Amino acid sequence: MQRALAGHAAIGLLASALIYLLALTGTVVVIHDRWQRWEQPGAAEVANLSPDAAQAAILGAVARDAGKPRTTHLYLRMPNADLPRAVVTSDHGASYVDAAGRVAGPEAHAWIEFVIGLHEYLHLPATWGLIVVGGLGVALAALVVTGVLAHPRILRDAFRLRARHGAQVARVDWHNRLGVWTLPFVLALALTGAFIGLGSVGFSVLARAYTGGDMEKAYAPIFGREPAADAAPAPLPEIGRALRTLAVRVPAARPTYVIVHDPGTRGQHVQILAEHPRRLIYGESYAFDGRGAWRGAAGLSDGALGQQFAASTYNLHFGNYGGLGVEIAYMLGGLALCGVTATGTTMWLAKRRRRGLGGRRLTACWTAVVWGVPLALVATAWLRAIAGPVAPLVLAFWTMMAAGVAAAAIWPRWTGERGLRMVLAAALVVTGLGHGLVLAPRVPAVLGIDAVLIVLGILGLFVDRRLLTRRLHLG
C-alpha cells in the first residue's frame, strides 16, 4: 500500500500540471459547438441544408477560392441542433453558408479553436503533441489504478465530504470522494484519449510492417479504402445527388460532414459521414463517386468489431452522444477531475512542508497553475473579443502562464489562492455580462452560456464564503 501511494504520488508529480490543463480545457471543449455560437453570435444559422443548397455551397467555395491553387479537399459541415450552422471549408479557409448555400461570411471562432488545440496537442507540432497528450492519458489511467491500490478502504467513506473541516481534511475528502465516483468516467476518458493520441504511432508501425509505409493503406481496414487519384480535370461532383441517395438508402442516418476528395479532378470522390441515432460510434462513412453514385459504407456501424470499437472511442471521449444532458454530466465529471488533480498535488506539497522540506515557492507555483489556467483562458477570450480572430492567442496564453508561474516563484507571498479565486469569479461575471451587453445575442443557447458564466462567478463567491470563511480559526 505504501509503495502504491508512493507510485501514485510520483506519477502525479510527473504529470499533474499538464493533466490539470487537459482536464480543464477538456471540460470547456465538451460543448465546443455551443462555444462557437457564443464566439460568433451573429453568424448565419440554418436548421437544415437541402441537397441543392449543399451543392451550391461547394460551388460557392470554389468560386470564393478563384485564383488560388486547387484545394485538395472540400468539407461541408452540415447543421445540427448543437450548431445550426453550415460551414464550407477548403485549403484556403472556411465560410458559413446560408439556407440557399450562398457563402455568408468567414468562420472565425479562433478562441474555441485555440482551446481545442490546447486540449488535443498542447500547441505542439500536431503529431508530437498528440503523442504527448496520449502519454498523459496513460499516466492518468495509471494514477487511477495506483490510487485505488493505495487506498484499499476508499469506498468506506464514499459519501462523506467534510468540506468545512480543516483545509487538509477537506482536501483529502475532496480528492478521495470525487476520485471514487468519477473513477469509471476518468478511466474511460484517459484510455480513449490515449487511444486517440497514440493512434498515429500504432498506425505508423502497422504501415511499416504491412503496407510499405503507406499510411492510407494502414488506415483502410478501420476507416475504409480510398480510390486511386486521377488529376485530370473534371466538373465538380454532384453531392446533392449523393445526399438524396443516402436519404433513400439509409433514412435514419443524419449527415454531419460531406467531404469531397480531390475536387475538380477525374479521381474525385465524395464521402458522407452520418450519425446513427442511439449509437456510440461517431458515424458511418458512406462513399460515392464523382457523379454522386453510391459506392458503399466503410462498416463503422455494422462491420468488424474492431471498426465499431475504434469508431466508438471518439464519442465516448468527447461526450457528444446523448445531447446536452450527457454534455453537462461530462463537464461536471471534468470539473471533478480538475478538483482531484488540484487537491492531489496540493496535499503532497502540504505534506512536504509539514515535514520541513520547504516548498513555499513550489506551492505558490502550483497555485498559479491551478487558478492561472482558467484566468488565462478567460483573458484570451477577451483578447479575441478586442483584437479579433487574428489575435495571437497561443502566444498570449503561454506568456501569461510563464509570467504567472515565474512571479509566483519570485514572490510566493503575493500568490494567494483566495485572491486568485476571487479574481476568477469576478472575471467570469464580467465576461458573461460583457458578452451579453456588447454583442446582445438573441439566441437562447448563447444567452444560456452568458447566464451560466454569471451564475458560476456569483456562486464562486458565495460557495467560497460558505465553505471557507465560516471556519473558525485558532491561534
Added chain:
Amino acid sequence: MALLLLGMVVGIALVRLGWGGSRGAAATGWALVAAALVGGGRLDGAWGVAVASVVGMAAALVLVLWAGWRSPARVQRPVREAAPTIGVGRWPDLGRRIAVFVLTVPVAFAAALWLAFAGQAWARALGAGEADATALTLAGQPVLWCAIMCWQMTRSGPGRMIAAPAAAALVGAAMWAAA
C-alpha cells in the same frame, strides 16, 4: 430507456441511504445500478451502457456535493509546519529520478508497443481479420503501457522497474515468433 435511467438514479439514492445504515437498502441500490447497466446494454448496446453510467456518476456526484454543502463547520487549527531544513530534499537523487522517467516513459512505451504489435501479429496468424488486428494494436498499446507503468511505480527502486518492460518484450518476441 428513461425507466432504466430512473432506476439508476433511484439505485444510487438507495446506495446512499444504505451507506452506514441499512445494508438491505445498499444491496437493493447496487442491484438496481447493475440492472440499469445490463438493461441499457441489452436495449441500446454500448450507447445504453455509456448513458446509464454517466447518469449514475452524475447522481452520485450530486449526492457527494450535497454532503459537502451540509457538512458542519469545524474549528480549524493552524497547520503545523516544520522549519525548512537546508539541503534536504533538494534534488537529492537526480540520477534516480531520470532513470525512473526513462524506464516508465520511453522504455515502457516501446515495450508496450512491441507487445501490442506482436499480439496483433499472433491474432492475425490465428485468423483474426485485418480490422480487429489493427484495433488490437491501437487499443492494446495504451492499456499495456498503463499496466507496465503501474507495476513499475509500485516497485521500490529503478532496478526493480526493469522487469516489467523486459517481460513484455520477451512475451512479445515469443508471440512474434509463434506468429
